[in-house]
Amino acid sequence: MLPNDPREPERFELREGPLYTFEVDRRDFFLTLGAGLLVTVYATEAGAQTVAARLHLGDDGITTVFSGKVEEGQGARTEIAMAAAEELGVPLSKVRVQLADTDRTPNDGLTAGSRTTPGTIPAVRQAAAAARKALRQPSEWTILGKPQWHLTAREIATGEHKYPSDVTREGMLYGAVLRPPAYGATLESIDLDPANKLDFVTAVRDGDFAGCAARTSYAARKALETLTASARWKTTPQSSTPTLFEDLRAKAKQRVEPLAGKTHAAEFRTAYVQHAPMEPRAAVAEWSAGKLTVWTGTSNPFSVRDSLAQAFHLSTSQVRVIVPDFGGGFGGKHTGEAALEAARLAKAAGKPVKVRWTRAEEFMWAYFRPAALIDASARLNAQGIIESWQFINYNSGTAALQTPYRIPTRQEQYIPCDAPLRQGSYRALASTANNFAREAFMDELAAAAGQDPLDFRLAHLHHPRIRAVLTAATERFGWARRRKEKRAPNHGIGLACGTEKNSVVAACVEVEVDPKTGAPRLLEIVEAFECGVLLNPANTRSQVEGCILMGLGAALREQIEFENGRLKNGRFSAYKVTRLRDVPPKLDVILLDGTEEPSAGAGETPILAVAPAMANAIFDATAKRVRALPLRAV
Amino acid sequence: MPTFRFTVNGQARTVDTEPDRPLLEVLREDLQLTGTKYGCGEGQCRACTVLLDGRPIASCVTPIRTAQGGKIVTIEGLASGAALHPVQQAFIDEGAMQCGYCTAGMVLRTAALLEQRPKPTDAEILEALDGSLCRCCGYPRILAAVHRAAVQSPAARKEASSATK
Structure with a gap:
């Protein structure tokens, strides 16, 4: 993966109807699998045929699904098994899933970009349905759409599962x-x-x-x-944290003319953060x-x-x-x-x-979520409508760069920089930075227009799915009522929404700000999320909760510090990821079942809303605008 | 090299090794008990938790000499035969794992907590599991699992408690 690669990692897509091929004599598979029927679904991309999914229907009644996808906790293995079992009309216990073995599975490319759900799952369903000669509709589902925890839970809980x-x-x-x-x-x-x-x-x-x-x-x-x-x-001399953003601006590959006639402008910054998965x-x-x-x-x-x-x-x-x-x-x-x-x-x-790798190696030599420098500016008219919009992301990428709000004149651009650290993909890519800056800036414009943040957004928002999650989250939270109520000292409420990878999210939060340090604490979050037809509501809920709390870590504290190319806080005792004590007393997830939409992945987009909602709540509490992650009211 | 004798999951073990080697590495490399995980090497994430004489410790910063004569329980030794420990079962029933790499440490610290405090308060749970990191941030499900394990019948827990001693 190239640093600054603006393309989404996406290797195949079913652009045409799949072809079914039945193979009855594949020596390498039958050696290990025994007799049965092998079903392969091909996808055609750019004129070339690729294997999209492969199923072995064993004479022993066990079906094995072969996929080049990987399982890293996001639930792909269980979801793939559910899809095959559903379409074959067999219990889950009759399905095995063989993932990611370059000698045995088709090349599904990278497991990223929330592509397993919209890409691999349809292919597995097609392959299984080909064996049964009929594809089931969601209304007929008995396995998909029902809550199912990880199939490997017992092996994990007993320590039997062998990680790399x-x-x-x-x-x-x-x-x-x-x-x-x-x-x-x-x-x-x-x-x-x-x-x-x-x-x-x-x-x-x-x-x-x-x-x-x-x-x-x-x-x-x-x-x-x-x-x-x-x-x-x-x-050789290297960059240091205190001058990071000045360096990024100085090393930008392109200069941009300021927005003509702008009435408001703000600069947003997000820190370098490390993924720090528990297994290095x-x-x-x-x-x-x-x-x-x-x-x-x-x-x-x-x-x-x-x-x-x-x-x-x-x-x-x-x-x-x-x-x-x-x-x-x-x-x-x-x-x-x-x-x-x-x-x-x-x-x-x-x-x-x-x-x-040691934890210290993982902190320093794995790649980082890129730091972002974002210039946002807008022209707001006397009626409180945004007439023009300029949004420039330096260094971090294109994901969710484009505003979902209806604005007549827009310039949205990603400008690469010579980055001081090795950087790459992160959960939801650059949308964590872009949505933070956009939603925080929208709040500033709402205040400038003298409007409620919700009303201001809705006035600019024609996207029915985002409107639906905004409505769901604000109604559950009691937004309209709580806006009118007097908040406790140092308490504030805020909201944010967003869309990426064909799913939508909105969150309302209440925070308390420490008056001495300016650090926020999340007291309550109501987040509504919709990703099309739900394949596994239990896993989706876990992913949404995990996204909220991972996003919370970056909002509260996570920030890689470096000096002359050396990491200063590359250890868990100094780099404080989300911990149990950070979990808000009220964490409410609303899953809207978007039955009109194809199923989209759920492991990324739900991370987008928590940081900007908290920034906006800090303003509500302190009248101070916070334009950087991690968040501090100073 | 000095000899160290201790029990692991009820079995007597003898290891000749350097006294300052971390217990974690002796378990994983000499005894092939890989259920105990390396997470940070500084006792800050608790993925490496094992029970030493019933107390949860960070095995990554515990030199093997400290285990001399001790009774160690790892995640592999928590179940009694096919019957899972109630805390393991609660983690499965509540879906309290995503990647699952932190699960062994979470389960063992929870088991130790419930030995001491059969009905822990929320504050006691936070105190007992503080510093156990889950990077998937599956904390809400983990908390649900702890609560589920805590309300299970005393008989089930009594039966299981023999495994943690």
């Missing part, structure tokens, strides 16, 4: 990788001898890569200490008879396979990437660093090697 970092191979060693002291540092020299003299240690340097493998993680760390001691680095990057690599097999946690198994093939001068058929269900990603595991490192060490050691 749990994979163990015969004779396996543990690897440790030498990291540069700062961004931009390059390795000039290193002495491997002290490490190689230790018992059962293999140390290797290959260009900028240096690392070692040993019989325990402890021994690998001790060996790494000797590498660190002898390594000489060439460093991990991989086990094993070479056998010229073939490389890697178990790793990545959302992009086929791309990682291709990277490995390229790095080791192999054909893709000589590389197999297997992705066990892994411990969280949130857009942060689209790459395969640990896979490459483990494979390099395993090649040197002649034994399988596991590399599991």
